[in-house]
Amino acid sequence: MQQYWDIFRKKVKYLWLWIWRKDVVIFLLFVGLTMIFWWGRVLSSPRDMHMKVSVNYTGIPQQIVLDRELPKTLTITVRDEGKQLRQISRHGVELSMNLSRYLREDHGKVELTADVLRPRLQDILPGSMQLQHVLPENIEFAYHTQEKKRVGVQVLSKITIADQHHLVSEGKVTPDSVDVFGDKETIQAIRYILTDSVRVDQLRDSMSQQVALQVPQGIRVEPDSVRVEWVAEQFTEKSFTLPIQIEGVPTGEKLRLFPQTAHVIVRVSMSHFANVVSEDLHVVCHYPTKECPSLPLKVHTQNPYIYNVRISPTAVEYIIER
DSSP: OHHHHHHHHHHHHHHHHHHTSHHHHHHHHHHHHHHHHHHHHHHHSEEEEEEEEEEEEEOOOTTEEESSOOOSEEEEEEEEEHHHHHHHHHHOOEEEEEOGGGOOSSEEEEEEOHHHHHHHHHHHSOTTOEEEEEESSOEEEEEEEOEEEEEEEEOOEEEEEOTTEEEEEEEEEESSEEEEEEOHHHHHTOOEEEBOOEEEEEEOSOEEEEEEBOOOTTOEEESSEEEEEEEEEEEEEEEEEEEEEEEOOOTTOEEEEESSEEEEEEEEEGGGGGGOOGGGOEEEEEOOSSOOSOEEOEEEOOOTTEEEEEEESSEEEEEEEO
C-alpha cells in the first residue's frame, strides 16, 4: 500500500513542476490577459438586447370594469454598451401607467399607441440607451362603469365547542362590510354577502381564518375575502347568595317574602373570574298587580363577563302586610 502511495505522490509532484514551467506560466498568463481584453471589449461595444418591462397600471376607479386583462409586461429591444445593458438587466425596470385621464366617461374605448408607450419607456431608460422595438406596439381595451353598494357580511359556520369551554367572540368579521359592483337592478336586490361555509370541531382557543366570499354571478366584490375570528375560553361557575329586592311596592304596604334570599350561579371565563362580584348581580321581583300564589324572580346584571345565569328558587311565596 505504501508503494502505491509513493508512486501517487511522485506523479503529483511531477505534474506540479510541469505546470509551473516557465513556458506554461507564460501561456496561462497570455490566455488570462486575452480573456480580460475580450471581456472589456464586450462591455464597451454597443449591441442589442431583449428584455421585459413590468407594467403597473394606476388610476383605475373601483367602479370601472375593463373588458380584458391588461398586459403585465412589455418586451422591448434596446441598444447600448454592454456595461449599461448588463446593469439594467440586473436591476430591471418598471413602467407606471396612470389611466385616470383615459377613463373620464361612463364607458368608452382606449388605445395606448406606440406614440404613447415609447416616450414613457424612453423616460425610464438610461440616457445613452436607444429603444429599438416594443411588443405589443399598442394596448387596447374597452371599459364601462358599474353601480356601487356597501353591504354587510354574514358568516356561514358550524362551530362545536370543547367541553367546559364557551364562545367569547363568535364570528368577528374584518371587514364587516364590503363593496359590491354591478348593474343597478342586480345590486339593489343584494342585502348581504355570505362567506364560504366554515366548520370547526372542538374549538378550545382562539382561531382566525381568511374566508372567501360567495360572489353572486354578474357582480364584483371588493375585497373578495374576509378574516373571521372565533374565541373560545374555558369557563367555570361562581355562586352567590343574594337578597331579593322588591320593586313597585305601594306606599303604606309591605311585602314579606319566603325565602328572602336566592342562590345565583353564573358562568364566567377563567380569565375573568376575579372580575365578577356579588355587586354585579341583583335579584328582583315585582309587587303583584293581581292575586297569584308566588312571584317570579329575575336576575339583573350589566357585567359583560357573566354568562348563563341560573337562580334557585325561581319564584317565592309572599304575604302582603297593610
